[in-house]
Amino acid sequence: MRRGKCQWVPLLxxxxxxxxxxxxxxxxxxxxxxLGGFLKAHRARLSPADFGMPPGSRRRTPGLRxxxxxxxxxxxxxxxxxxxxxxEINASQQVLDAVARTLRLSQAEREHMYRLAExxxxxxxxxxxxxxxxxxxxxxxxxxxxxxxxxxxxxLLMSNPAHEDLFWEWHTLLPCIHKxxxxxxxxxxTARAKFPEYEPHVRYMVGRxxxxxxxxxxxxxxxxxxxxxxxxxxxxxxxxxxxxxxxPQPRVITYLHPTAGTLRLASSxxxxxxxxEARITVYTPLDRDTRERLKLTRRDRDCxx
Numbered sequence: 025m026r027r028g029k030c031q032w033v034p035l036l037x038x039x040x041x042x043x044x045x046x047x048x049x050x051x052x053x054x055x056x057x058x059l060g061g062f063l064k065a066h067r068a069r070l071s072p073a074d075f076g077m078p079p080g081s082r083r084r085t086p087g088l089r090x091x092x093x094x095x096x097x098x099x100x101x102x103x104x105x106x107x108x109x110x111x112e113i114n115a116s117q118q119v120l121d122a123v124a125r126t127l128r129l130s131q132a133e134r135e136h137m138y139r140l141a142e143x144x145x146x147x148x149x150x151x152x153x154x155x156x157x158x159x160x161x162x163x164x165x166x167x168x169x170x171x172x173x174x175x176x177x178x179x180l181l182m183s184n185p186a187h188e189d190l191f192w193e194w195h196t197l198l199p200c201i202h203k204x205x206x207x208x209x210x211x212x213x214t215a216r217a218k219f220p221e222y223e224p225h226v227r228y229m230v231g232r233x234x235x236x237x238x239x240x241x242x243x244x245x246x247x248x249x250x251x252x253x254x255x256x257x258x259x260x261x262x263x264x265x266x267x268x269x270x271x272p273q274p275r276v277i278t279y280l281h282p283t284a285g286t287l288r289l290a291s292s293x294x295x296x297x298x299x300x301e302a303r304i305t306v307y308t309p310l311d312r313d314t315r316e317r318l319k320l321t322r323r324d325r326d327c328x329x
Contacts (some may be wrong), residue, residue, distance in 0.1 A: 056110035059140035176236035176301040178206040231270030284320035
């Protein structure tokens with residue numbers, strides 16, 4: 025196989041013209057360097073006194089030291105040093121959240137850090153903006169049933185309030201920034217405890233992604249998402265390497281909600297011809313008990329403001 029015509033991406037071959045491999049490598053290195061500069065700048069804005077720590081002696085530069093950030097975040101000094109130096113390391117959501125809290129990052133700053141650390145998918149923002157008003161109305165009108173609109177990469181393009189309430193407490197540390205249901209399943213540490221059928225469910229989702237990928241081989245957004253998620257989740261990397269594919273099929277999901285308890289929901293999909301490869305997913309209670317418990321997932325929006 026000629027390397028001049030094909031670019032190597034972990035776990036797959038994607039054909040691209042020219043020296044695409046060099047361009048991708050350079051972009052990754054620049055992103056890591058930008059992340060290091062971002063972390064250093066925010067570390068310099070804080071002082072030990074901000075955390076009730078003694079200033080110490082021989083402090084030649086302002087701000088926290090690397091070892092102090094690592095201590096406060098509960099991560100290894102070497103790991104954090106390598107993160108600032110732009111080395112090739114895997115950064116989990118849990119660890120990045122700890123660093124974000126320590127550096128007292130705002131929501132916008134935290135999302136920026138995640139993008140630089142490649143811990144978020146490349147979202148199809150244009151697709152979100154191009155949702156026809158009629159489709160938005162359909163998703164919203166499915167209340168009180170939880171419903172969402174996703175594309176073939178599992179980007180969450182929109183959801184109705186019932187869906188938002190159902191999964192409101194999905195992430196245990198900080199609010200979700202992925203806006204992608206597959207990434208949320210694979211990166212949330214408590215996901216296994218919330219889904220009794222977690223393994224077959226995630227395996228099915230990855231199989232659906234693999235089937236859709238055949239239409240997007242060489243697409244930079246798809247290739248980059250797969251590369252990022254593979255480096256972030258060894259579980260995904262293992263499943264992706266199996267080359268298993270899955271077709272759409274009715275699903276039954278058991279979800280252990282922190283307030284409502286055990287919910288048994290039928291997951292149904294409706295294709296949306298107006299948006300290529302998009303589908304509306306609707307969750308319907310399987311029994312009377314779930315129908316009653318589902319009401320307990322709703323938030324008081326007046327209090328939530």
